[in-house]
Amino acid sequence: MTSNQVTHKKHGLKALNCLNLEKVSFSWPGGNKVLDQIDLSIPKPGLWMIVGRNGSGKSTLFRLISGILKVNSGKFYCSYKTALMFQNPDHQLLLPSCRSDLLLSAPKNLSRNAVKESIESALDQVGLSGMGARPIHTLSGGQKQRLALASALVSKANLLLLDEPTALLDPISQTSILEIVKRLSSRPRNPITSLWITHRIEELDYCDGAAMMKSGRIDPWCSGLELTHRLK
Ligand SMILES: Nc1ncnc2c1ncn2[C@@H]1O[C@H](COP(=O)(O)OP(=O)(O)OP(=O)(O)O)[C@@H](O)[C@H]1O
Numbered sequence: 001m002t003s004n005q006v007t008h009k010k011h012g013l014k015a016l017n018c019l020n021l022e023k024v025s026f027s028w029p030g031g032n033k034v035l036d037q038i039d040l041s042i043p044k045p046g047l048w049m050i051v052g053r054n055g056s057g058k059s060t061l062f063r064l065i066s067g068i069l070k071v072n073s074g075k076f077y078c079s080y081k082t083a084l085m086f087q088n089p090d091h092q093l094l095l096p097s098c099r100s101d102l103l104l105s106a107p108k109n110l111s112r113n114a115v116k117e118s119i120e121s122a123l124d125q126v127g128l129s130g131m132g133a134r135p136i137h138t139l140s141g142g143q144k145q146r147l148a149l150a151s152a153l154v155s156k157a158n159l160l161l162l163d164e165p166t167a168l169l170d171p172i173s174q175t176s177i178l179e180i181v182k183r184l185s186s187r188p189r190n191p192i193t194s195l196w197i198t199h200r201i202e203e204l205d206y207c208d209g210a211a212m213m214k215s216g217r218i219d220p221w222c223s224g225l226e227l228t229h230r231l232k
C-alpha cells in the first residue's frame with residue numbers, strides 16, 4: 001500500500017485513487033534536467049495549486065502526470081483518470097458545436113442515454129445549460145474555458161490538471177472558473193481532485209494547499225496563505 005492510500009484509509013475516505021511520485025527526474029532529449037528528484041503526492045481531494053517561475057517545469061510535470069511523457073528515473077504511480085486543461089481553450093475544443101465536442105470526450109462504453117445525460121449534467125455544472133447546440137465560435141473566452149471543463153467532466157476524469165486555465169480571462173471569468181473548480185473539488189459526493197498551475201497569486205486564496213516549484217524541485221504542500229506571504 002502506498003503512503004497516499006494509507007492517508008486515505010486513516011481519514012476514512014473510500015477513494016483509493018492515488019498520485020505518487022518519488023524521486024522522479026525528467027530531461028528533455030539533449031536538454032537540461034527539468035525535474036530533479038521530485039516527490040509529490042496529493043493528500044486528499046481538493047484544489048491544489050502549484051506556482052513557479054517560467055521554465056521551472058510545471059507544464060512538463062503535468063505532461064508526465066497525464067502520461068504524455070514518461071519519467072527518466074524514480075517511481076511514478078497514478079491511478080486517477082486525468083484531464084488536461086490549457087490556457088487557451090481553442091487548443092482543445094475541436095468540433096463545431098458544444099454538444100459535438102462533448103460527445104468526443106464521452107467514454108465509449110456508455111449507452112446513448114447515459115451520454116446524453118452526462119452531457120446535459122456537465123453543461124449544467126459549468127453554467128452552460130441549454131447551450132449544447134451553440135456553435136463554439138460564438139462562445140466567449142470564459143464560456144469556452146467552461147466548456148473545456150465540461151469536457152473533462154464528461155470524460156469522467158477524477159484528476160483535473162489545469163495549466164494556467166485563467167491566464168487569458170478577465171477577472172469575472174477568472175472568478176467563475178475558480179468557483180466552479182472549487183465547487184467540484186469540495187462537493188461531498190465524488191469530489192474531483194484538481195491540480196492548478198498559476199502565476200496569479202490572488203488565486204491561492206481558493207486552494208486547499210499550495211506548493212512552489214523551483215530548480216527542478218517541488219516544495220512540500222503548505223497553505224495558500226503561507227505561500228502568498230512567502231511570495232510577497
Ligand atoms: N517540447 C520540448 N522540448 C524541449 N524542451 C522543452 C519542451 N517543452 C519544454 N521544454 C523545456 O523544459 C523547461 C521547462 O518548461 P515548462 O514548459 O515545463 O515550464 P513551465 O514551468 O510550465 O513554464 P511557464 O510558466 O512559462 O509555462 C524549459 O526549459 C523548456 O524550454
Ligand SMILES: [Mg+2]
Binds near residue numbers: 059060163
Ligand atoms: Mg507552463
